[in-house]
Amino acid sequence: SAVFTGAAQAAGNSGGSLFTAQSDLSAEELKEFTARRFTLGQIPLKPPPADLLMV
Amino acid sequence: NGNKTEEDDKEDKAAQSLLNKLIRSNLVNTTNQVEVLQRDPSSPLYSVKSFEELRLKPQLLQGVYAMGFNRPSKIQETALPMMLAEPPQNLIAQSQSGTGKTAAFVLAMLSHVDPENKWPQCLCVSPTYELALQTGKVIEQMGKFYPEVQLVYAIRGNKLERGTKLQEQIVIGTPGTVLDWCQKLKFIDPKKIKVFVLDEADVMIATQGHQDQSIRIQRMLPKTCQMLLFSATFEETVWNFAKRIVPDPNIIKLKREEETLDTIKQYYVICNSKEEKFQALCNIYGAITIAQAMIFCHTRKTAGWLAGELSREGHQVALLSGEMQVEQRAAVIERFRDGKEKVLVTTNVCARGIDVEQVSVVINFDLPVDKDGNPDNETYLHRIGRTGRFGKRGLAINMVDSRFSMNILNRIQEHFNKKIEKLDTDDLDEIEKIAN
Amino acid sequence: KKEGLQTGADESTLKWYNTLQDSANQCAQAFEDLGKAKDMQTKKLKMELQKAAATPVSQIANSSGSPLKEAFEKIDKLLSGRPVTSAGKTVTTSQHPQGLEFVRYRLAEKFVKQGEEEVASNHAAAFPIAAVASGIWELHPKIGDLILAHLHKKCPYAVPHYPQMESGMSVEDYQKILGYRVEDSKVEGQDSFLKRMSGMIRLYAAIIQMRWPYTGKQGPHPHGLNHGWRWLAQILNMEPIADTTATILFDFLEVCGNALMKQYRGQFWKLMLLINEEYFPRIEAVTSTGQMGSVTRLKQFLETSLRTKQISAPKNELGSAFFRS
């Protein structure tokens, strides 16, 4: 049965991967990751891009 | 030889107290009210519902919370304001073990210490080395954010050079050594002691020497020193001793919570042999989630056999058996509490006095009978019963394997006038129902 | 998009949560015949299957590696359709057409219950359970969704999600949805409730960072630290609730803060700063006296972390020496 597959992916984020590609981020999300600080209430649920870990 | 000497009994008391401390990971639930007898009945009685109200040093408040505490226990609500009052008040407090006495006096000692002064200011005597060590651990935990305060153990093995002047602010030890350190060896200047704690007074007086030594220590202390005495029980002898140690005391008593079967679901399972009992046990284990279980057997032999069978099935089993020394028993209990083993198999003899309140499921692999083959109701109640009417739910399962044991079960049932329900351990739906 | 903290979880989070619940319900329906069987033979089989699934989980302990491995292998065998023997009786899932679905469902449920019962009173227990769960999850992915569904049902804060009272809902039903145990219309005490929630949050935080070290193939973690990020981000986007938020946030950070720090470095520290400067005051604002314990523990954790620029590895983490033992 295909009942279970994909439920974990449905979180609207990167599913299985530890990082998100910049191209998969919306403009607002990218802005949150590139800014020095997060905006309260606007933290992206997708994990950060691998090339934006140093801020 | 069945006749235990008095000496054995004394050792038992200290050992039991230690084992209970080791197995305990929680505050004992109490619903009884504390009784307070104030030295000065006209002064207002404070009781606190939060640690904030005590205006503790921030380092200590942090230590208290880091231990996972959220609010004062029943006895602490009244005892702490008295102990922390200015000027200090003397206190005699009695409540069953596990109600928060140690935590309370440790907090009082830490609060009264002046860390700038590099000499002993608090003195705490305990009946045995092992018990002193347990209290020491609490001091270390609670004082975690107060590293300026130092602790030293006055116990027999701890040999210091002659002429040493202790710099540690808190000394904890056994009466004999503490007395030597104050009197003969002069490591401690008793005139500078601000707080004197005598812990486990009921265990203490079981040893003649200890009582005298404690009194001699007390005589060396200044009049202004705060005297605190704690006991789990309160017979006449303890009371007389307490009055000699603590002048003008406030007295706090918390009645021991009666053990009751009211919050316990009791069941029995019919089996035909010990092998069938073992099968039933495996079914129960598969069907319900048991964080930790204690299984009582009648003989050491059955206990050994059962522990072996359970291990072969892959269970992590601890066996508490009669021939073990106190240290070995302590080690078994500690591993069990830490979850290294999840099933504790034992006979009643070696588990007598151990507080099984922490364990969610108790299984009587054999029903408790006295030496005449009559039901041992008192042991049954102690194994299965729980204190605190709103306490944890408990589950007790009795294995019945003959007409004889069925008869015992019926008599236990009659004695307590509480129904013990039959359970079919081959029926998953039935077992699951009892756990919900 | 709304400004400031939200009152509930993001739509995508709720969708995920609902999908998982639906799939767990479908799984339960798929073994209805076996579940409701009345004849003795099938009932006996059901008992054996339940035992085969649950017993190894109850045997997970933090004593040493090799018994853990034994428990793992028993579970793996059962899920792979091979015969397993317990207490002298042998059983396989193929003995009943619904055997496998039943076993999966019950096994996932058992992992969560063990976390609830055991980790609640002994935090160290989270790691061995998480090691086995994440390894089984990797080899049998369907178990993973079921573990999540059971976990979310018992502890909505693991989603994280703060259920709202819906119109027509009784207070008792609402308390149950919030995760409280209610018996004879009496609701459990706050301390006991928080202890169980802590247990399940700690189990989840351990699962997302643990790997089963013995399997040969090591693909990506079946439910890894990206979910740690998601969980933390989601919690911090929502209005805190008294006592509960401080408690679970501390539990979560204490168990997997170190792993998240290593994984997401600067971005993780941005989260920590936000908590310290903006989110923590919001927690304080909803805290009343008598709830200072959880808040103080969180504050202490934040201060130490930010001062030392380090988050220490969790106590009782299982090192490589453990798994060699």
Ligand SMILES: Nc1ncnc2c1ncn2[C@@H]1O[C@H](COP(=O)(O)OP(=O)(O)O)[C@@H](O)[C@H]1O
């Ligand atoms: N206020 C409190 N809140 C929660 N736990 C407490 C509190 N006070 C003590 N405890 C815990 O309860 C257990 C028993 O306390 P303890 O002080 O040793 O009792 P006693 O000295 O009366 O035997 C210990 O595990 C202790 O850490």
